[in-house]
Amino acid sequence: MPTSLPVHTPTRTRTIALVGNPNTGKSTLFNALTGFRQRVGNYPGVTVERRSGTLRTTNPGPPVEVLDLPGTYSLAVHQADEAIVLDVLLGHHDNTPPDVIVCVLDAANLQRNLFLTTQVLELDRPVVIALNMYDVAEELGIAINLEALEQALAVPVVPVVAVKQVGVERLRNAIENALQSAVKERHCHAFPDCVCAELDGLCTTIRRGDDGPTGPSARAEAMQSLLTPGGYHETRLVKRCGLGLAEELTERRARIAAAGESVAEVEARVRYAWIDRVVKQVVTHVKPPRSPRSERADRILTHPVAGIALLLLLMGLGFQVIYTWAQPVMDAIDGTFSALGALLSEWLPAGPVESLLANGVVAGVGAVLTFLPQIVILFLFIAVLEDCGYMARAAFLLDRWMALLGLNGKSFIPLLSSYACAVPGIMATRTIESRRDRMVTILIAPLMSCSARLPVYVLLIGAFIPSTPVLGRLLNLQAVTLLAMYLVGVVIAIPIALLLKKTVLRGEPQGFLLELPTYKWPSPTTAFYRAYEQGREFAVSAGTIIFAVTIVVWAMGYYPHPASVAADFEVRRTEVRARYEVHAQRLTEASGHAGAEEAAYAREQIANDLAAEVSELDRQEAGEYLRQSVLGRLGRRIEPLVMPLGWDWRIGTAAMASFPAREVFVATMGTIYNLGGDQDESSTSLRDTLRSAAWPDGRPVFNVAVALSVMVFFALCCQCAATLAVIKRETNSWTWPLATFTYMTLLAYLGALVTYQVASRLIHA
């Protein structure tokens, strides 16, 4: 292999990339190398987190960027989002390949970890090996001859214990040395002649076909294209070089197979044969190997019955903690923003500025921030479970059951989290490697009945569902209805998931293959970083979208705000005031006859009545504005569409206004029924008003069937800007949030239609 000297221009920011198998403590090492100076983003076009930071160093000179690549077992990849590792290493992403590649290895599992390392070494870039969790290996009686390993790999090897910050300084020095020094000649794997010949031929074709990278990295890409049929690199190479290449690859593979080699296995066999020899030379077992502690713990923790019971208990406790810890903070945030809104309303003169600030901006920011406590606590919980190795066990335990949905064991926790709120739930799908499974999980997560639906349920159940006992005295009809609303989403999610798996997200089932890593103590810093990052990311990127949507809906509900309404109501208010003035005048004139006390009482009575009548007019005015607004007109326009659901235009308008967040429905119902916007689900006046609301012909608008229809609509719809914003961010495209909104709205409409049509015939016949 040729020896090349890395060329550095001192003005350019140099990058180092961290690669390694999953569960090697790569992220912990990344945190140790960079500290707080991290940035999290997305690689363009794919759903993979791009974590980067600046290397903490005492050396002067230009800053060094550290890139934490996703954990992988091999450079051979099957899906676009796994391909990031090789793409970055080859320089497809940032235009230049990283200046130094740091391979993070689990010292207690050298053999398997070295497979990826041998692939990386062939790229002929400067490499430093970080032998992480060195203390665990020592404890297990694994002694590694570091000099011999350095010699065999021809790169520096540094033992580190990232959690305890041991060896990090040495690693940093090794990285800085590697930035300056030449690449030594490395071992060349002896692939069978038939493979080498086909690889050479393929490289020649590619060189002719395009002006992509040449040299060792091009050869590595060619190898992965040749030996991973149907993989991502093949697809991309064919896209670059034309369809002729697909045929050529098939022919070349056929020739390898004809020579008696297995295309899928040959790379692993050759590499592992060499690795076995190296490991035999450098590793000695000081203590006899014994059944690891993890295996003993797993006897209980992955037991099909006891394990699941423990998992459910743990989840129950976890969610209890999320609820109890997050609730006061959420209430505090909510309260603060409500108070701020009220203050602004008081301070500012009434008008568009006041309404925009109080009802648009402050309410919007508040709506975004109330999600934060849940997100942060849930991610602390998930990060701890993941870091200690339990998450893999949870996926292992639940795989069988989730397979019934066509999903993977790792979908369980995101779906369960979605019962609290779909936003952190969707963010938690990042642990699912299979893109298809992840997409299906994201698409059905908003169907889980989140806590924001509760106000709608509480209002309508309280107003229209009688509390008749069911099942003896055990339950009442109200509780049963609430339970039904919570179940309707899951019941619908099952066929949806199966349908998605059979249509848009179809693909070869991957088969369950999951490493169960050795249990270890979770690192508090890693958990903290994770929670902090997720919270910040949510507040910044999802926040802006939610905020924008809130403003738009506010504007639609506010404008055109015709002056004629104000004038009209001003006249009516003046009339009322005049009437009471006359009243008071008469009272004063007549007061000679009665006692002073009685007169004062009567005056007070009049003042109260006046205030009540004026505020009633204020509410009517607010209702009139909404009726005349863009939203209200739209609501009346779509009335024919919502009539089959048993709704009048007011329900339709409230449903549209609650697009940013379901809980807005209750407040909008309040405004639209002239009660003022500050209604909540337990206000008796709103219940009574809903009960007495009537169609123009005098029939009541609401009955049990209508209430059920509205609840089913809200159970199935995706009226949540936060969820849509998060789907947009996680999938990096507008297609998926639009698809989610469309399918869920259709589903909600159909669900409400069927509910109303069936219920009105059954109950009100």
Next chain:
Amino acid sequence: MIEETKRGKLLSLKAGEAAEIASIEAAPATAKRLADMGFVRGAVVRMIRPGRPCRVRIGATCVGLGRALQESILLMNQVTVG
């Protein structure tokens, strides 16, 4: 040569039994995934707990494998490991 009688699938291993891998019969993508994780001809795989998915040990790695993958891993001579 491997005797035909001693050939079996990973699926048929009982808890505590170990055997050498003979070959992997699966779609190329799946086979490559398994091979890259160390499931190569001659590697010793030990069944920790059978089931769907089962738990096996290969080298220093503990892996959970679904039923389909257990069927695709063909074994040769059983070995006894301490």
